[in-house]
Amino acid sequence: MGDSEYxxxxxxxxxxxxxDGPLAGKTVAVKDNISTEGVxxxxxxxxxxDYVPPYDATVVQRLKEAGATIVGKANMDExxxxxxTETSAYGPTENPAAPGRVPGGSSGGSAAAxxxxxxDLALGTDTGGSIRNPAAFCxxxxxxxxxxxxxxxxxxxxxxxxxxVGPLAPTVEEAAALLDVVAxxxxxxxxxxxxxxxxxxxxxxxxDVEGMTVGVPTELVEGADEGVRETFEAALxxxxxxxxxxVEVSLPSVETAVQAYYVIAMSxxxxxxARYDGVRYGVSGGYEGDWNESFAEGREEGFGEEVxxxxxxxxxxxxxxxxxxxxxxxxxxxxxxQQDFDEAFAEADxxxxxxxxxxxxxxxxxxxxxxxxxxxxANTVPVNLANLPAISVPAGETDGLPxxxxxxxPAFGEHAIVRAASAxx
Amino acid sequence: MxxxxxxxxxxxxxxxxRVALNDEEATRFAEQFGDILAYFDALDEVPAVxxxxxxxxxxxxxxxxxxxxxxxxxxNAPETVDGYFKxxxxx
Numbered sequence: 440m441g442d443s444e445y446x447x448x449x450x451x452x453x454x455x456x457x458x459d460g461p462l463a464g465k466t467v468a469v470k471d472n473i474s475t476e477g478v479x480x481x482x483x484x485x486x487x488x489d490y491v492p493p494y495d496a497t498v499v500q501r502l503k504e505a506g507a508t509i510v511g512k513a514n515m516d517e518x519x520x521x522x523x524t525e526t527s528a529y530g531p532t533e534n535p536a537a538p539g540r541v542p543g544g545s546s547g548g549s550a551a552a553x554x555x556x557x558x559d560l561a562l563g564t565d566t567g568g569s570i571r572n573p574a575a576f577c578x579x580x581x582x583x584x585x586x587x588x589x590x591x592x593x594x595x596x597x598x599x600x601x602x603x604v605g606p607l608a609p610t611v612e613e614a615a616a617l618l619d620v621v622a623x624x625x626x627x628x629x630x631x632x633x634x635x636x637x638x639x640x641x642x643x644x645x646x647d648v649e650g651m652t653v654g655v656p657t658e659l660v661e662g663a664d665e666g667v668r669e670t671f672e673a674a675l676x677x678x679x680x681x682x683x684x685x686v687e688v689s690l691p692s693v694e695t696a697v698q699a700y701y702v703i704a705m706s707x708x709x710x711x712x713a714r715y716d717g718v719r720y721g722v723s724g725g726y727e728g729d730w731n732e733s734f735a736e737g738r739e740e741g742f743g744e745e746v747x748x749x750x751x752x753x754x755x756x757x758x759x760x761x762x763x764x765x766x767x768x769x770x771x772x773x774x775x776x777q778q779d780f781d782e783a784f785a786e787a788d789x790x791x792x793x794x795x796x797x798x799x800x801x802x803x804x805x806x807x808x809x810x811x812x813x814x815x816x817a818n819t820v821p822v823n824l825a826n827l828p829a830i831s832v833p834a835g836e837t838d839g840l841p842x843x844x845x846x847x848x849p850a851f852g853e854h855a856i857v858r859a860a861s862a863x864x
Numbered sequence: 865m866x867x868x869x870x871x872x873x874x875x876x877x878x879x880x881x882r883v884a885l886n887d888e889e890a891t892r893f894a895e896q897f898g899d900i901l902a903y904f905d906a907l908d909e910v911p912a913v914x915x916x917x918x919x920x921x922x923x924x925x926x927x928x929x930x931x932x933x934x935x936x937x938x939x940n941a942p943e944t945v946d947g948y949f950k951x952x953x954x955x
Binding site: 489490491493494626629630694695698699701702709713716717718719720721722723724725726727728729730731732733734735736738739742744747748750751752754755756758764765768769771772774775777778781809810813 | 874877878879880881882883884885886889893896897899900901903904906907908909910911912913915922924932936937939940941942943949950951952953954955
């Protein structure tokens with residue numbers, strides 16, 4: 440357990456930015472899987488307890504140029520693998536908005552830092568909901584950008600084809616303004632696109648939703664907890680009162696989204712995490728046995744249980760005889776989901792659902808049954824599989840616990856989701 | 865509860881992934897993997913769809929650029945010898 444309030448930070452620090460800029464005077468928490476030159480970056484893992492990056496991530500450089508002061512490296516589920524921030528090797532983070540409950544994850548430290556007033560803003564990363572889930576559980580705003588909008592250079596990789604860096608903030612406008620700073624093409628990341636250059640998403644936070652069509656995918660509402668549904672329906676009423684038309688849409692493909700997400704994420708993780716051999720960095724397995732034995736010992740010691748589980752399942756899904764059954768079918772499921780979203784956006788400007796189907800779990804509640812915890816990602820993972828932008832905005836409470844509303848937009852439709860979300864504030 | 869996976873199969877995969885496991889972990893993973901893999905079986909029902917991804921290759925000139933210095937590259941290594949990484953023996 441660390442020393443910081445709510446255990447929101449793995450490392451507290453002060454990295455001063457430029458004197459002037461759009462974020463001058465603002466404090467920012469940076470998730471601990473984003474490289475900061477000279478400041479250790481642990482990814483919430485014992486494997487990287489002493490790892491000090493020799494360079495800044497592009498998003499960190501942009502924060503500094505914009506005048507922000509980085510105040511800490513935020514706690515997280517180990518390597519981003521979890522939905523509660525309880526798999527961190529540095530102890531769990533507490534939820535400032537719901538004492539005794541988890542802050543969500545994997546960017547739980549980032550959300551807790553904002554909700555608890557330890558930082559004005561935060562950066563998180565979202566591979567299958569890891570910004571939106573903690574934003575919803577902590578009662579703050581979080582944006583998962585379109586794949587390719589924000590550079591991943593200097594982000595320690597978990598599942599490259601799914602993940603994006605994005606903002607968390609107390610309000611939609613502040614989240615959008617932080618996205619404006621970090622978005623845009625980067626020579627160091629060939630998957631970035633031109634669309635984020637000269638971004639002005641903050642200007643879209645004007646609450647003007649008159650005439651907007653919001654699609655509601657029935658599949659993402661039906662499974663939700665009753666109190667969450669009631670809060671969600673009340674938020675839809677609020678939007679309709681402001682001139683929004685709501686229509687039902689159907690996304691039959693989301694039925695296999697969680698399966699497809701976990702097969703793809705675990706497969707990519709098994710490959711990405713092969714780099715932790717304890718030779719160039721990380722926990723050494725010693726010099727007694729041969730190469731393979733030494734690596735296996737270091738990885739046994741340095742990785743926590745959820746990381747081992749995912750690396751092993753990913754290795755299994757990619758191994759001879761199983762690749763076609765799991766990995767190839769998961770890619771088919773991904774294409775199917777993309778096609779479903781294409782059809783839904785022919786009928787609606789944005790889609791809305793509860794961000795999480797349940798209120799925040801009690802601490803310790805979800806650790807024994809990994810599959811049950813994976814199922815709670817049902818509403819967030821389809822967005823990553825389809826490479827789309829989404830925002831979570833506070834929609835109210837159920838029994839005193841925060842409920843988040845998710846808006847999903849078409850690719851590079853960040854303006855539309857920012858506008859829709861700002862109408863609920 | 866689904867059929868657990870054979871703990872020997874878990875050990876085989878752990879070998880491939882270069883992760884040593886203790887007996888307790890191998891047994892627990894064998895049980896959990898049974899449930900998780902049974903859940904993944906739903907992917908068998910996914911239809912094949914035609915959707916052309918709107919992607920283009922992104923190229924850059926293959927020019928030499930500044931990289932890390934030797935000192936920077938070695939700074940995080942658990943052990944180094946004469947300016948090299950120290951690794952375990954290969955066989």
